[in-house]
Amino acid sequence: MATPEERMQILKMIEAKQITAEEGAKLLAALGEKDKHETPGPSPATSGKWFRVRVTDLRTGRRKVNVNIPLGLVDVGLKMGAKFAPAGVEGLDMDKILAAIKTGGQGKVVDVEDEEDGEHVEVFIE
Structure with a gap:
């Protein structure tokens, strides 16, 4: 079942554009669909955890993107986000990332510096 925190996080993401x-x-x-099809409670591996994405400008050190997604929404988010993935992301092993999430892994799962675009991308689970 979707928690009020998950719903509020989505609304905050909209508000922050x-x-x-x-x-x-x-x-x-x-x-809502998840609520209809899912009767068991959240998995202990994903309960109360966050999928965090940070993109920092290498030149200025300023954070360009700061997205926090409840782990319960990551499957939906990855499917939706795949449509907007920039070139070069095809080198990431999404199955490995999903496996880390489902098994309760924590810590940094992606740490990439793009010298051409001057960006540092970090993805981690907390």
């Missing part, structure tokens, strides 16, 4: 209202509506609808 990290996602569009349409994307937020899709995530909220996906939470």
